[in-house]
Amino acid sequence: MRERTRRWVLATGAVAVVGIVTAAVVTLTAEGGTSTPAKDAPSAADTARQFLLAFAGGDAAAAAAHTDDPAAARRVLADAHSALRPERLTARLTTAPTGDTPGTATLTWTFGPDTAWTYDTRLELAEGERGWRVHWSPALVHPSLGAGQRLALRTGGGGPAVVDRAGTPLLTWQGTRAVPAGGVSAPVLLPAMARVAGERAATSWSVDLVDTAGTVVETLRGPPPEDGAPLTATIGLPVQRAAQSAVDGAGRPALLVALQPSTGDLLAVAQSPEVGADPRALSGLYPPGSTFKIATATAVLARGAATADTVLPCPSTTTVGTRTIPNDDRFDLGPVPLHRAFAASCNTTFGRLASELPADALAGAADQLGLNADFAIPGIDTEAGTVRPTGDPVQRLEDGIGQGDVVASPFGLALMAATVAAGEAVTPRLWRELDTTVNEGYSAPPQRVLRPLRGMMREVVTGGTATELRNLGQVSGKTGTAQYDTGVHAHGWFAGFRGDLAFAVLVPNANTSDPAVAVTARFLRDLPR
Numbered sequence: 001m002r003e004r005t006r007r008w009v010l011a012t013g014a015v016a017v018v019g020i021v022t023a024a025v026v027t028l029t030a031e032g033g034t035s036t037p038a039k040d041a042p043s044a045a046d047t048a049r050q051f052l053l054a055f056a057g058g059d060a061a062a063a064a065a066h067t068d069d070p071a072a073a074r075r076v077l078a079d080a081h082s083a084l085r086p087e088r089l090t091a092r093l094t095t096a097p098t099g100d101t102p103g104t105a106t107l108t109w110t111f112g113p114d115t116a117w118t119y120d121t122r123l124e125l126a127e128g129e130r131g132w133r134v135h136w137s138p139a140l141v142h143p144s145l146g147a148g149q150r151l152a153l154r155t156g157g158g159g160p161a162v163v164d165r166a167g168t169p170l171l172t173w174q175g176t177r178a179v180p181a182g183g184v185s186a187p188v189l190l191p192a193m194a195r196v197a198g199e200r201a202a203t204s205w206s207v208d209l210v211d212t213a214g215t216v217v218e219t220l221r222g223p224p225p226e227d228g229a230p231l232t233a234t235i236g237l238p239v240q241r242a243a244q245s246a247v248d249g250a251g252r253p254a255l256l257v258a259l260q261p262s263t264g265d266l267l268a269v270a271q272s273p274e275v276g277a278d279p280r281a282l283s284g285l286y287p288p289g290s291t292f293k294i295a296t297a298t299a300v301l302a303r304g305a306a307t308a309d310t311v312l313p314c315p316s317t318t319t320v321g322t323r324t325i326p327n328d329d330r331f332d333l334g335p336v337p338l339h340r341a342f343a344a345s346c347n348t349t350f351g352r353l354a355s356e357l358p359a360d361a362l363a364g365a366a367d368q369l370g371l372n373a374d375f376a377i378p379g380i381d382t383e384a385g386t387v388r389p390t391g392d393p394v395q396r397l398e399d400g401i402g403q404g405d406v407v408a409s410p411f412g413l414a415l416m417a418a419t420v421a422a423g424e425a426v427t428p429r430l431w432r433e434l435d436t437t438v439n440e441g442y443s444a445p446p447q448r449v450l451r452p453l454r455g456m457m458r459e460v461v462t463g464g465t466a467t468e469l470r471n472l473g474q475v476s477g478k479t480g481t482a483q484y485d486t487g488v489h490a491h492g493w494f495a496g497f498r499g500d501l502a503f504a505v506l507v508p509n510a511n512t513s514d515p516a517v518a519v520t521a522r523f524l525r526d527l528p529r
Contacts, residue, residue, distance in 0.1 A: 047132040052091040069136035160230040161197040192379040232432035234265035242526035243268035255281040257414040258503040261422035283383040285407035289482030292402030299365035308339040308452035318348035342456040343464030354400020360389040370415040376437035384412030413495040418502035479513035492516040
């Protein structure tokens, strides 16, 4: 029997691009000549094409079947895909066959955004009794890969990608992707955290060549990560769980933001499923209604227009110019101290006071409470609110009760409450390792204003519009019902603090503040003692 002549050739240029769970797509390119296929058997080009197609698609068995050592090839090819877990593998034959001369193939493993590994490897084909076969060698996967070795992808985390303030994992690494850890419910923040962790990992990942004991023999793509520690978020998982449970239990759209006044740490950001994925708790702007009376009271106290004990009228309606505003249900308290008008949420008292303030007084008070501040927090976009000066007394009447042109977000009102509690400007932050940039800062009101203001906010809970909260500790705050759509509908609010915890709750289209107070009650009851 005549011995068959063995020939080594590289197949025609081909590209195989595939995602892990998608079908492979092959695009052929011709660079130079091509081999001529036999009539009765697949050509060298066909064999190489099928090998690359299966290899790029993660089908180790099919790829190995096109080699001259299927058993060995299957093990190594399967291990490579399992170890690297790429989002996509692209295989491109870059040299046309030239008879007995081997050519090259370019492999690109893509692990995530801006995270790809590209290199060239040699691809040879042998013609034997079974036709063309890819000559098997571990070097097909990478030129440095030898027998008994494997590839290993190492990311910046290696385990947890992001942990909460107590070290509990919020996200874990899956390749170079950060995915939610089990039992974590923070749909507003987790995508943002994953982006930040992924951006960090994009500069701190490596592919290593390791031996059977897992010892690194060589770093093929690096340098290796210098810091394997996860990012630490300011979120407290128990607080986040209580917040998410509270809004989920509302049975309607509800949003909640919680801050730690002493540090500015964001402790929880929660939205019920009815709100959708848009992070409106952080940047959605709404009329704040009577919660803005915190700012109006600040302006009144700061300007000396009244003290907390000044007796003022609280009629059922009041008129400024052509605009008449009522109290809810048109209640009439008669002459009462300012602190009582605040606790009962007397629109007529505060609307009249606002109309008589200077043009910049309300905007100045809002500035001092952080509502016009602007921050750049890595991973998230925030909008606190907007309050502008106005020379129109009718506009000030509207603004003074949180209607008119005044808008704020749940984040902004939580910041306002945190400022009152802390007695100083608060810089919100989400990360221990990453700083918040203050684009537009602010200075808190003086203590001579804050002391009586805190007492007025406490009275809202002890004997005002939020008595449902009076058995839940030293809670202070302000309710709000904010009309919109020509007064047909109204949002419900509560913003306040308890100890070193400040928060704001919004229930859109609730027509009363009662649902917001109820969500706040659920949140506070569920917090760990």
